[in-house]
Amino acid sequence: MSLKLDQVGYRYPGTSHGLTDFTLEVQTGELLAVVGPSGSGKSTLLKLVSGLASGYSGTILLHGEDISSKPVHKRDIGVVFQSYALFPHLDVAGNVGYGLKLRGVPAAERARKAKELLELVGMGDAAAKSVDQLSGGQQQRVALARALAIGPKALLLDEPLSALDAGIRAHLRDQIRSLQRRFGATTLLVTHDQEEALTMADRVAVMKDGVLLQVGSPETIYAEPANRAVAEFIGLSNILEAKVRGQDEIDLGWTILHAPTGNRLIGATVQALIRPEHIQADPETSAINRVAGHLAARRYLGPVVRYDFSVPDKAEPILAEGLREARESIAISPDHIRLLDS
Ligand SMILES: Nc1ncnc2c1ncn2[C@@H]1O[C@H](COP(=O)(O)OP(=O)(O)OP(=O)(O)O)[C@@H](O)[C@H]1O
Ligand SMILES: [Mg+2]
Structure with a gap:
């Protein structure tokens, strides 16, 4: 039927x-x-x-x-x-x-x-x-x-x-x-x-x-x-404009991140989708895709904390969520960055 x-x-x-x-x-x-x-x-x-x-x-x-x-x-x-x-x-x-x-x-x-x-x-x-x-x-x-x-x-x-x-x-x-x-x-x-x-x-x-x-x-x-x-419609997300800088490397203007670029050409404009729960709080200094900054706002939701994390040279803070908030730095594993073409 x-x-x-x-x-x-x-x-x-x-x-x-x-x-x-x-x-x-x-x-x-x-x-x-x-x-x-x-x-x-x-x-x-x-x-x-x-x-x-x-x-x-x-x-x-x-x-x-x-x-x-x-x-x-x-x-x-x-x-x-x-x-x-x-x-x-x-x-x-x-x-x-x-x-x-x-x-x-x-x-x-x-x-x-x-x-x-x-x-x-x-x-x-x-x-x-x-x-x-x-x-x-x-x-x-x-x-x-x-x-x-x-x-x-x-x-x-x-x-x-x-x-x-x-x-x-x-x-x-x-x-x-x-x-x-x-x-x-x-x-x-x-x-x-x-x-x-x-x-x-x-x-x-x-x-x-x-x-x-x-x-x-x-x-x-x-x-x-x-x-x-x-x-944008499903779930919360950071959608960040970037340009492909090289194989598996994107330039967001305020930082460079490792991300799976597939067969996109250098210079191509992409949107990097990063879910708040995939942002790691205060990683080790050697962590890949580590970005330093400071905590801008914090909302206690019970099981988790949702927070805004400000980074230098970026007007809008990054939205993150986790068991605890980041104080000094965040990291985003490349596996958790999804590039969209539109
Ligand atoms: N009887 C109607 N005559 C003319 N336009 C209509 C009519 N009913 C709906 N529309 C228009 O068609 C579009 C789709 O409407 P629809 O009611 O299917 O939306 P929806 O997704 O159910 O929205 P909502 O979440 O608000 O219920 C809207 O732009 C609406 O203004
Ligand atoms: Mg309806």
């Missing part, structure tokens, strides 16, 4: 906004997280798949079948939005059983199924409650139960947790992930919370301005971002 988008193009009428040449496959049972800045087209992607927007070019296949001519309710897609969007005139069980009712499932069977799903999302005793008696987190669990009740071919989650506070969010993350696995649901999860994406997803797709920038495992997206936009 894979979901496959092939060269999908879409424009909101009269605008330049939408999706451009969008190709992506979500494997059967996979949870693929879609991340990107506000306005990058994440919700648009879900609207096209669910049928809430139409008139795109290219093809969208669900389980090998072209969905373009299928009306929304025949697509067998479960959707959960950020705002709870439950039906206020139905009780909790009525909401969960709604899709089954549309499909002609008899009342007794609907009630049984609703009860079963509510148990699964930890809301077993709420079946007869009215929607406005529920907290935000509880409403999202009901919305999830409703989406799963129809045994969907695909599950589309559009920022399902973003309106909730941090504690319940972390708990629901795990719950959604385990239910998604249990149902083997082929899932697109839209979020702008990168931690949510990295922790929940099998793979992460990063988009910007309606274009897919990169898709890969959370580890790949974090450690090997394809370009600057991906690196």
Whole structure:
């Protein structure tokens, strides 16, 4: 039951906004997280798949079948939005059983199924409650139960947790992930919370301005971002402009570092990506890529310290993170410097 988008193009009428040449496959049972800045087209992607927007070019296949001519309710897609969007005139069980009712499932069977799903999302005793008696987190669990009740071919989650506070969010993350696995649901999860994406997803797709920038495992997206936009969006980083000075040597203006230059030519402009946690505090004087300077700011985060380290001839301090802060010098192992061309 894979979901496959092939060269999908879409424009909101009269605008330049939408999706451009969008190709992506979500494997059967996979949870693929879609991340990107506000306005990058994440919700648009879900609207096209669910049928809430139409008139795109290219093809969208669900389980090998072209969905373009299928009306929304025949697509067998479960959707959960950020705002709870439950039906206020139905009780909790009525909401969960709604899709089954549309499909002609008899009342007794609907009630049984609703009860079963509510148990699964930890809301077993709420079946007869009215929607406005529920907290935000509880409403999202009901919305999830409703989406799963129809045994969907695909599950589309559009920022399902973003309106909730941090504690319940972390708990629901795990719950959604385990239910998604249990149902083997082929899932697109839209979020702008990168931690949510990295922790929940099998793979992460990063988009910007309606274009897919990169898709890969959370580890790949974090450690090997394809370009600057991906690196900036996922995780904290120092992105430092430099020129290739020689084989495995870059000149940043304020220092020269050893870094893997590959087959780039001398003089080529590159961006050196260095994650804060890869900066070593107060290394031995003989350490490779050692840079002297001073501590400019320090933030205690509990398990680690995040700090700014100022170096001579560089206006912006370097952002670093570790068990303790550097006082006099830092070092960056060449293995932890990733050069980007754009
Ligand atoms: N109905 C619409 N008509 C015209 N333009 C729209 C419409 N809906 C969205 N857009 C535009 O399309 C672009 C993508 O919007 P979309 O809602 O997909 O972004 P998003 O990635 O979901 O953002 P967010 O993180 O803020 O939810 C934006 O520039 C937005 O202004
Ligand atoms: Mg959106």
